[in-house]
Amino acid sequence: MTTATREPRTAARAVNRIGAILAARGIDPRAEIIPEPDTVTALQLADARIPPRYLGALADHPRITAWTDEIARTGRRGPGGVPGIATGPSLLIAGPTGTGKTHQAYGAIRALLAAGVRLRWEATTAADLYAAQRPQHGSDPEQQLWRLGRSPLLLLDDLGAAKHSPWTEELTYRLVNHRYNQLLPTLVTTNLPVAELRDAVGDRVASRLAEMTDRVILTGHDRRRHTAG
Numbered sequence: 565m566t567t568a569t570r571e572p573r574t575a576a577r578a579v580n581r582i583g584a585i586l587a588a589r590g591i592d593p594r595a596e597i598i599p600e601p602d603t604v605t606a607l608q609l610a611d612a613r614i615p616p617r618y619l620g621a622l623a624d625h626p627r628i629t630a631w632t633d634e635i636a637r638t639g640r641r642g643p644g645g646v647p648g649i650a651t652g653p654s655l656l657i658a659g660p661t662g663t664g665k666t667h668q669a670y671g672a673i674r675a676l677l678a679a680g681v682r683l684r685w686e687a688t689t690a691a692d693l694y695a696a697q698r699p700q701h702g703s704d705p706e707q708q709l710w711r712l713g714r715s716p717l718l719l720l721d722d723l724g725a726a727k728h729s730p731w732t733e734e735l736t737y738r739l740v741n742h743r744y745n746q747l748l749p750t751l752v753t754t755n756l757p758v759a760e761l762r763d764a765v766g767d768r769v770a771s772r773l774a775e776m777t778d779r780v781i782l783t784g785h786d787r788r789r790h791t792a793g
């Protein structure tokens with residue numbers, strides 16, 4: 565017997581066995597499989613990953629809504645004509661503590677999802693990024709950096725807030741440089757005045773951010789203290 569004749573018989577036996585197992589469990593293997601209705605929206609899935617504090621965040625700053633509109637408009641059409649993110653501009657949201665930078669950034673992600681943009685996204689604070697890059701048992705720092713670097717949309721929150729060192733500068737450079745080269749939309753927030761960013765993150769990172777990002781400066785009071793008081 566040749567391999568060609570043996571394989572269909574083996575496959576037929578496997579199908580019969582699976583059929584018998586399903587029948588023993590009261591399942592008709594020939595029954596039509598009707599897919600569950602797609603009740604979970606991308607926004608609901610995203611909400612499971614958004615920190616509870618920013619779950620209802622709305623990006624209401626006009627420069628930020630203009631950015632989400634542009635990303636949604638220029639996104640590449642994927643399967644079924646659904647827009648997805650390809651390349652696009654990035655956004656730097658700067659301003660003092662508590663003025664709503666993280667709120668606006670998560671609001672922008674939510675706005676894109678609500679607009680039906682097919683979106684894989686990642687979010688990290690710069691401090692968490694550096695912490696996760698320290699060698700730890702069972703972790704793969706290189707893989708994490710790669711995942712953040714390649715994500716179609718990245719929120720890099722609180723850039724410049726962590727203690728600066730040549731090591732943090734190199735990590736930030738690798739991440740930002742990859743996204744700069746690939747024109748990948750990135751939301752960056754910082755507490756620092758834009759003029760001080762260079763000292764905090766190094767000239768190479770600051771130079772790339774200057775070219776790749778539109779800038780939004782939030783002003784006003786610290787909303788946390790205002791609410792508490």
Ligand SMILES: Nc1ncnc2c1ncn2[C@@H]1O[C@H](COP(=O)(O)OP(=O)(O)OP(=O)(O)O)[C@@H](O)[C@H]1O
Pocket residue numbers: 617618624659660661662663664665666667668722754755787788
């Ligand atoms: N437009 C808004 N409407 C309602 N609440 C807001 C708005 N913007 C910010 N907040 C609330 O104000 C608080 C501070 O906002 P957020 O954390 O975004 O500030 P931040 O600028 O990122 O601060 P930090 O610089 O310390 O990271 C949060 O409780 C947030 O939910």
Ligand SMILES: [Mg+2]
Pocket residue numbers: 665666667721722753
């Ligand atoms: Mg913040």
